[in-house]
Amino acid sequence: MTAAPTDDEEQSATGRPAVLVPLAVLEGESLPNGTAELLANARVVLLGYHVIPEQTAAEQAREQFGETGMAKLDEFAAELAAAGADVETRLVFTHDEAATIDRLIYEHDCLAVLVPNSTPQVSSVFVALRGTVGIERNTRLVVGLFADADVDVTLYHAPGDGESPDDGESFLNGVKSDLVERGIAPDRIATLVEDASVPIDLIAARAESYDAVVMGETDPSVTTFVFGMPSKQVAERFLGPVLVVQRARPEE
Structure with a gap:
């Protein structure tokens, strides 16, 4: 009997990266403008979650x-699907928001998690790279979404x-050569190297000129900055959507 394909194998076959989109749907959080266009080529795991009191089952x-x-989830899923995305919905009632997001990342082998902010269009993307660990996952996401x-x-x-x-x-x-080999035209790729004593602040300043940001979870300072702050503060620093590329799942 042939084994069922893993999520990684499925993604390789379809070219669609899996992206988790968490929304607090019962607190009025909706799918921001531009999200459907940004994720038109993705396999979207649309997570509707609601944090409940400890004493509530x-x-x-x-x-x-x-x-x-x-x-609400079905409404947002229809918008994503109309733009071209493959969509799966999950509704979770939880006592721990962070633990739920982490669990869903692993259950669906998501390549990235979206910090959902609105954008009027997606014509330019800022890809912040730190070190070589996880670069292949960054390039898979960029190629899958934007090639x-x-x-x-x-x-x-x-x-x-x-x-x-x-x-x-x-x-x-x-990295540019890898992107070109995977199908992105070389004249659509620019490179920028800058020395900075506080890289995250410079990343924030640079990101303001772009429609979306891609960051790797391999840099702990980036992860802390994005997920360790209230969403309002993230939105103040990154005006557009932020895709945080996740570390590869550890071998079990």
């Missing part, structure tokens, strides 16, 4: 609010300790 909350939550779209990609790198600007240029040129 998930089953009880689902009986009370499940129908309303699913109606067939009219989107300009800027690869950004702030050299670390012991790394020269020439090292940074060489690093980004290698």
Whole structure:
């Protein structure tokens, strides 16, 4: 009997990266403008979640609010599907938002998680890269989402300790070559190397000029910045949507 394909194998076959989109649907959070266009080539896991008090059972909350939550999710899923995305919906009542998001990332082998902010269009993407770990996952996401779209990609790198600007240029040129081999036109890819004592602040300033941002979870400072702050503060620093590329799932 032939084994069923894994999510990674399925993604390789379809070219569609899996992206988790978490929304607090029962708190009025909706699918921001531009999200459907951004994820038109993705396999979207649309997570509607609601944080409930410790003393409330998930089953009880689902009986009370499940129908309303699913109606909202179905509405957003239809918008994503109309743009071209493959969509799966999940509605979860939880006592721990972060644990639920982490669990769904692994259950669906998501390549990235979207911090959903609105964007009027998606014509330029800022890809912040730190180090070599996880770069293949970054390139898979960028190619999967944007290879067939009219989107300009800027690869950004702030050299670390012991790394020269020439090292940074060489690093980004290698990533660019990989993107070109995977189908993105070379004239749509720019590279930017800057030295910065506080890279995350410079990333925030640079990102303001782009429609969307791609960041790797391999840099702990980036992960802390994006998920360790209230969504309002993230929106103030990154005006558009942020795709956070996840680490590969550990071998079990």
